[in-house]
Amino acid sequence: MRPCRSLAATLAVAICSFHAVCALSPPICQAVAPQQNNLTEVLTGYVNVTKPPFGLAYATNQKHIAFVTLDKTNDSTLGVLDTSTFIPTLIHQIAIPVTLTGVEGALGLTLTRDGRHLFVAAGPGAVIIDTALAATGSADSIVGALNGTTATQTPGTAAIEVTLTKNDKYAFVSQEYGVIARTQGRGNIDVFELHKHVQNGSITGTPVGSISLGFAVVGTALSKDESLLYALSETTTANDTTPGFLSVLDVEKLKTDPANALLGNVPAGCGPVRVIVSKDGCTVWVTARESNHLLAFDAAKLVQDPDDALIASVQVGTSPVGLTFARHESLILTADSNRFEYKNATSGLSVVDVKMALAGDEGAVLGRVPTGLFPREFATSPNGSTILVADYDSDQVQAVDVATLPKAS
Numbered sequence: 505m506r507p508c509r510s511l512a513a514t515l516a517v518a519i520c521s522f523h524a525v526c527a528l529s530p531p532i533c534q535a536v537a538p539q540q541n542n543l544t545e546v547l548t549g550y551v552n553v554t555k556p557p558f559g560l561a562y563a564t565n566q567k568h569i570a571f572v573t574l575d576k577t578n579d580s581t582l583g584v585l586d587t588s589t590f591i592p593t594l595i596h597q598i599a600i601p602v603t604l605t606g607v608e609g610a611l612g613l614t615l616t617r618d619g620r621h622l623f624v625a626a627g628p629g630a631v632i633i634d635t636a637l638a639a640t641g642s643a644d645s646i647v648g649a650l651n652g653t654t655a656t657q658t659p660g661t662a663a664i665e666v667t668l669t670k671n672d673k674y675a676f677v678s679q680e681y682g683v684i685a686r687t688q689g690r691g692n693i694d695v696f697e698l699h700k701h702v703q704n705g706s707i708t709g710t711p712v713g714s715i716s717l718g719f720a721v722v723g724t725a726l727s728k729d730e731s732l733l734y735a736l737s738e739t740t741t742a743n744d745t746t747p748g749f750l751s752v753l754d755v756e757k758l759k760t761d762p763a764n765a766l767l768g769n770v771p772a773g774c775g776p777v778r779v780i781v782s783k784d785g786c787t788v789w790v791t792a793r794e795s796n797h798l799l800a801f802d803a804a805k806l807v808q809d810p811d812d813a814l815i816a817s818v819q820v821g822t823s824p825v826g827l828t829f830a831r832h833e834s835l836i837l838t839a840d841s842n843r844f845e846y847k848n849a850t851s852g853l854s855v856v857d858v859k860m861a862l863a864g865d866e867g868a869v870l871g872r873v874p875t876g877l878f879p880r881e882f883a884t885s886p887n888g889s890t891i892l893v894a895d896y897d898s899d900q901v902q903a904v905d906v907a908t909l910p911k912a913s
């Protein structure tokens with residue numbers, strides 16, 4: 505790849521480290537990814553959790569506790585894991601009533617910044633859990649629910665991810681398939697203003713409105729300064745084979761007039777599903793599931809120069825979904841799900857060297873960590889030493905010992 509220096513990149517250098525690469529084209533669709541080297545030295549272990557695990561989050565106000573949504577039609581629960589040992593133990597399950605989840609079950613998990621509550625994406629919005637009560641297995645730990653119903657708006661039924669603002673004042677809920685009658689199948693971001701009631705410990709959410717994006721809206725993440733929300737749509741049309749895109753949304757506008765919050769859309773390969781942002785806010789990382797690629801976008805260019813925003817495109821394993829940083833952001837792991845069960849593909853985690861990826865180095869994937877079936881989402885322990893993976897189709901939560909991952913260059 506030919507190094508080049510654009511005006512926008514030169515301007516961006518003041519805030520973000522300079523990405524010395526030419527603009528790339530988004531990757532095309534690909535069924536099965538090439539085989540990778542197996543990293544046999546990486547220590548992992550499993551716990552059986554009896555139902556398909558989806559979202560994962562470590563408690564920040566309890567020692568050695570993590571939460572996992574266990575997604576089963578009509579019988580979803582929130583699992584509580586004791587993580588004091590390397591392989592966690594499932595110590596409690598808290599029933600999440602089907603009246604709150606609908607048939608789609610309990611999906612993505614998001615912890616509030618103060619650590620006191622968990623938002624479980626479900627049905628028309630989210631179920632809100634008190635983490636201290638949940639850690640004890642209390643059936644009273646559900647303290648609220650978000651429901652996008654208003655006088656003029658019917659919510660969708662398939663909320664899948666929640667992103668909260670830093671002050672826990674607003675929730676942005678990905679309603680994957682929107683409302684068929686109202687959005688013609690386009691996914692939504694539904695916005696809720698949150699209210700904490702100190703007298704009784706409950707939380708309520710007032711629906712502010714919503715914005716329709718492309719088809720199958722899932723992953724969202726805030727920019728570092730929280731002025732922007734990045735949101736992914738898997739496809740541009742109802743045809744599954746069309747590429748997807750990353751939308752950049754204005755957060756202030758989302759809080760008051762969500763339908764007009766779109767700043768722009770940037771192509772993001774086939775089936776983009778999850779997004780994370782580097783701690784310095786400079787790089788936005790996306791898994792393009794139907795391209796088998798990990799993409800990096802220059803955050804400044806997503807707004808100023810979208811055509812040049814894609815700065816790295818890394819071939820990973822088959823059908824990557826979740827992604828997470830490891831070792832102080834020197835590595836990224838992707839959860840290569842093989843969720844479409846291609847006969848000649850494997851599931852696993854690609855271990856990507858971040859610096860090499862940004863330099864366009866073909867050796868950026870250091871290898872593959874074997875997993876159970878359909879690894880989906882991740883959580884990293886507060887001390888950084890363990891990464892949990894939800895192996896959705898094996899009903900297992902897998903622990904990865906970070907110290908045994910390869911070191912980045």
Ligand SMILES: *[C@@H]1O[C@H](CO)[C@@H](O)[C@H](O)[C@H]1NC(C)=O
Nearest residue numbers: 539540541542850872874875
């Ligand atoms: C890695 O391990 C998988 C089984 O988990 C196997 O199917 C694959 O062939 C191995 N890859 C290589 C390059 O040896």
Ligand SMILES: *[C@@H]1O[C@H](CO)[C@@H](O)[C@H](O)[C@H]1NC(C)=O
Nearest residue numbers: 550551552553554898899900
């Ligand atoms: C977990 O479940 C699998 C499949 O049912 C079973 O083979 C395995 O023995 C179980 N492991 C433990 C530790 O219970």
Ligand SMILES: *[C@@H]1O[C@H](CO)[C@@H](O)[C@H](O)[C@H]1NC(C)=O
Nearest residue numbers: 568587588589590885887889
């Ligand atoms: C880090 O946290 C994990 C998960 O709670 C725990 O199992 C492990 O013992 C902790 N490690 C250290 C060194 O405290």
Ligand SMILES: *[C@@H]1O[C@H](CO)[C@@H](O)[C@H](O)[C@H]1NC(C)=O
Nearest residue numbers: 603604605627628651652653
């Ligand atoms: C959401 O609110 C509407 C209107 O009040 C109600 O009909 C519906 O049952 C609620 N859904 C859930 C899951 O609570």
Ligand SMILES: *[C@@H]1O[C@H](CO)[C@@H](O)[C@H](O)[C@H]1NC(C)=O
Nearest residue numbers: 647701702703704705706708
């Ligand atoms: C808690 O208090 C708020 C504000 O007074 C009220 O709207 C809500 O219904 C109460 N919730 C419960 C579960 O009592």
Ligand SMILES: *[C@@H]1O[C@H](CO)[C@@H](O)[C@H](O)[C@H]1NC(C)=O
Nearest residue numbers: 533741742743744745746747
């Ligand atoms: C979807 O698009 C592909 C090409 O991109 C085309 O071959 C196929 O016929 C389309 N399917 C439908 C249902 O429109």
Ligand SMILES: *[C@@H]1O[C@H](CO)[C@@H](O)[C@H](O)[C@H]1NC(C)=O
Nearest residue numbers: 535536537845846847848849
């Ligand atoms: C793997 O299967 C896909 C179709 O699922 C096929 O296109 C590809 O050629 C196969 N690759 C190998 C190495 O067998």
